[in-house]
Amino acid sequence: MDIKSDLQSKYLQVTIEGSGRKADEVVSAAFDLRLSVNEIYLDIFQPTGYSIGKLWQTNQVSVAQEHLVTSIIERQMGELHPLFKPKVTKPKTLVIGAVDRENHRVGVRMVADFFEQDGWTVHYLGAAVPTQTFLAMTREMKADLVGLSSQMIFHLGAITDFVHQMDNFGLAGVPVMVGGMPFIQQPELYTNLGVHFSGIDALDAVKKANLLVN
Amino acid sequence: MMPLSSPDISKEAQKEFKQNKQRIIDSLVERLLAEPGAFDHLGEQAENTLRAGFEFTSSSLEACMQINDMSLLANQLSWAKDRLPHDGISMDRMQKNIQEYCRVISEVIPQPYAVEIVNVVQKYLLPSK
Numbered sequence: 001m002d003i004k005s006d007l008q009s010k011y012l013q014v015t016i017e018g019s020g021r022k023a024d025e026v027v028s029a030a031f032d033l034r035l036s037v038n039e040i041y042l043d044i045f046q047p048t049g050y051s052i053g054k055l056w057q058t059n060q061v062s063v064a065q066e067h068l069v070t071s072i073i074e075r076q077m078g079e080l081h082p083l084f085k086p087k088v089t090k091p092k093t094l095v096i097g098a099v100d101r102e103n104h105r106v107g108v109r110m111v112a113d114f115f116e117q118d119g120w121t122v123h124y125l126g127a128a129v130p131t132q133t134f135l136a137m138t139r140e141m142k143a144d145l146v147g148l149s150s151q152m153i154f155h156l157g158a159i160t161d162f163v164h165q166m167d168n169f170g171l172a173g174v175p176v177m178v179g180g181m182p183f184i185q186q187p188e189l190y191t192n193l194g195v196h197f198s199g200i201d202a203l204d205a206v207k208k209a210n211l212l213v214n
Numbered sequence: 215m216m217p218l219s220s221p222d223i224s225k226e227a228q229k230e231f232k233q234n235k236q237r238i239i240d241s242l243v244e245r246l247l248a249e250p251g252a253f254d255h256l257g258e259q260a261e262n263t264l265r266a267g268f269e270f271t272s273s274s275l276e277a278c279m280q281i282n283d284m285s286l287l288a289n290q291l292s293w294a295k296d297r298l299p300h301d302g303i304s305m306d307r308m309q310k311n312i313q314e315y316c317r318v319i320s321e322v323i324p325q326p327y328a329v330e331i332v333n334v335v336q337k338y339l340l341p342s343k
Contacts, residue, residue, distance in 0.1 A: 057293060057296045057297050058296050058297070058300070059297070059300035153274045153277055153278065153286050153287075153289070153290060154270070154273035154274045154276070154277045155277070156277045156278075156280070156281050156286075157276065157277045157280040157281065159281075160280055160281055182286060182289075185286075185289050186283070186285070186286060186289075189281075189283060189286070192281050192282055192283050193281055
């Protein structure tokens with residue numbers, strides 16, 4: 001087992017046990033081993049999020065344990081956020097959040113932090129953002145890019161609703177990126193939704209956005 | 215903005231399903247619960263379990279119709295095969311429930327729209343034994 005896998009495995013174990021303090025120790029150990037904050041997000045937090053979902057699916061943990069792990073990850077992301085301070089700023093603005101009724105927000109928050117680190121001005125709206133207010137905020141912030149997250153298949157319709165209403169808000173031409181489990185399971189899915197791209201993770205999303213938005 | 219592709223399920227069928235979704239779920243749950251002994255092992259949770267399951271299924275089906283990608287339903291079936299046995303729904307029972315779901319759709323939604331939807335359900339959501 002390599003270092004990252006070992007850390008991730010320990011992290012999953014201690015968070016399932018409910019120990020945020022032990023999870024802190026794993027993160028400290030990761031820094032001691034010279035992992036970057038990006039690697040901690042992508043190689044420890046993200047796979048732990050996927051693993052805990054799978055463990056619930058196969059009845060190996062309860063819903064409460066799943067929420068506990070997610071809460072620990074979110075708390076640590078908040079603490080690590082200062083490390084995402086950009087070295088340079090770019091004249092680009094992202095408005096990003098989870099679509100209407102979509103309560104999963106860890107993944108979209110990771111993406112928001114990576115964009116901030118890359119120098120974008122980021123307006124992260126959190127979970128379950130009603131479509132009308134999401135559109136209004138996108139217009140108000142003069143977004144160069146919109147990010148929409150849907151972890152559950154049955155919330156994908158909210159993405160098409162958003163896209164269909166962009167013209168009404170004067171947002172025609174503003175590119176849209178999407179993310180979430182359905183887009184990881186099916187990477188070409190975004191082409192059906194009338195949006196511009198999806199990313200497999202936060203790093204991929206930033207790379208694709210910078211190619212698209214000049 | 216890139217154009218949305220034309221739907222596999224007609225707009226009329228989608229509209230019928232959306233309008234009748236709740237009626238389909240209500241009717242299906244009532245019918246399944248009426249089957250003697252079928253869900254006794256779930257006790258007081260039987261109705262909630264069935265209702266939540268078919269709300270999840272119907273919302274997923276509706277979304278897949280809207281975005282014109284039925285293959286996503288295969289992921290849902292895979293998920294259900296993992297999860298439902300732990301919720302007290304066996305594979306055999308899941309198959310019977312989906313068959314009943316198809317019958318209710320055919321009764322509630324006018325033909326030929328029901329046929330469009332039932333074909334998709336049978337293709338993507340009916341578990342093989």
